[in-house]
Amino acid sequence: MKRIRILYMDAAKDRVFQKALARHGEISFARDVNGAVALMADGDFEYYFIDADVPQSQAFLEHLNHDPQLLPPRGVVLLTENDEEDCEAWGVDTFLTRSTATDDLPYIFSHLKGDQCESATVLKLASFNPVESEPEQKKGAPVTASVEASCNVDGGDARELLKARREADPVDDRFVATPNRFSGAASQSRPARVALAALLVLVLGAWLFTQGPLKSGSAGPKSRAADSKRVNAEAAPKNEFGALKGYAPSAGATAPVTTPAPAGEQPQTAAAQTENVNAAVAPTPTPTPTPPIAPAPEPVANRAPYASISGPGTVQRNAPASYSVSCGDPDGDSVTASWTSQTFTWGSPGGKSITVTVTDSHGASHIASMSVTVI
Structure with missing residues (x-):
């Protein structure tokens, strides 16, 4: 054994x-x-x-x-x-x-x-124990451990x-x-994007109900303009002295006046006064304001990856020393390192340097180094 x-x-x-x-x-x-x-x-x-x-x-x-x-x-x-x-x-x-x-x-x-x-x-x-039997599990009960x-x-x-x-x-x-x-870190940029999208939806909804076409008072002038009717009154002919020909109605008397009706309706006859007659003027419709264009969200800048080298800082001459690389990316992108684990041997004493280059999936790179003393 x-x-x-x-x-x-x-x-x-x-x-x-x-x-x-x-x-x-x-x-x-x-x-x-x-x-x-x-x-x-x-x-x-x-x-x-x-x-x-x-x-x-x-x-x-x-x-x-x-x-x-x-x-x-x-x-x-x-x-x-x-x-x-x-x-x-x-x-x-x-x-x-x-x-x-x-x-x-x-x-x-x-x-x-x-x-x-x-x-x-x-x-x-499965776990096998010839002496102790396995505990019974109720049918349908979830097994989580x-x-x-x-x-x-x-x-x-x-x-x-x-x-x-x-x-x-x-x-x-x-x-x-x-x-x-040895699980890696998860991406941390999704909550910020979700919060930005929710904020844009709230701003657009507020504009639609305050300044946009869903505003409660925006349809008022159009409905009043559609209901109003223009009244035309004709004055009686006058003689060379400025008096009315044929008859002179007393002040406040009324005369029949025909008003034009919309298509599909019968003409209506209304009573109009002969004095101080003013023609009705249709109100000018209020122009609908143009909705503002929401600015496009700014793209998130890509951040460079990170890396570190682990291994002995002091080694003997001609003695093998093993080193490993730990790397990652703050945006959660995939990372590629020039090497992950390697053994070095130096024949001469003095200060040595070990470097490694890591690159993420968007092209950003980072160089990490470590100093080693050979005695």
Whole structure:
């Protein structure tokens, strides 16, 4: 049976802790990052126990999380003198305090098991236990569960999570989706575009009901002009002295006057006074204002991608050193890097520089560099 390979990196070698580790697998010891990289060149490890006091230890842990050529480990554990640590900032599954590390070590291997955390992209179809039968599941009830508590400690103590899992109700884990540990960032420009479109719709609606054709008083002058009728009155003929011929009606007398009617109606006869007769004038219709043209939204400017290089900052001459590239784009576009993982070897001491170029799908590019000291 193949034994589990464990990488133990510690600036001050603890023989008692190493002896306890040897009970669980094959130990490979390194005092610094360069020694650990050399051991990793011989093969992959299932467990990593890293001392927080080793120089460049945090860069080494970031390399473990982002190097696509490495087999995803079953567990990455930080060794520290503190009682509390931010595991998410360090990029580890959990941590062990040195004063109680030997006693707490069995909980690491009992909690971070390979049969539950072999791959972050594999859907587990069934779990087999010849002793304990699977719990019954009610027909039609939704089965939702997450193995994030069993595969990703997220900065907590393994013993506390193991206890919480035992106290929780049993859940059928045959259809469980595991979260991807290396998922990228999502696009963040869609909410701004949706808000801009909603604002334009509100402005256009307000204009239609206040100044546009849907205004409540815009049809008033036209209806009044259609209902008005023009009245024509003819004065009686006069003699050479200015008096009316034939008769002289008294003031305020009326005479029949015929008014023209629209098509389809009978002529109407109306009474009009002979004095102070004024012709009705149709009102001038009010012109409809031209609606303003909404300005087109300004295009969103494309932002350049970003990249960073992870690896040891100080290396030995003629010693291989591995480096990896992490890149992304603030607009959520796809990014292409000139290289993602590479091993360098320098034969002469001095300052060296490593560069990488990343380009997004719109043509924007960015160059990241890292300085390395060869001793």
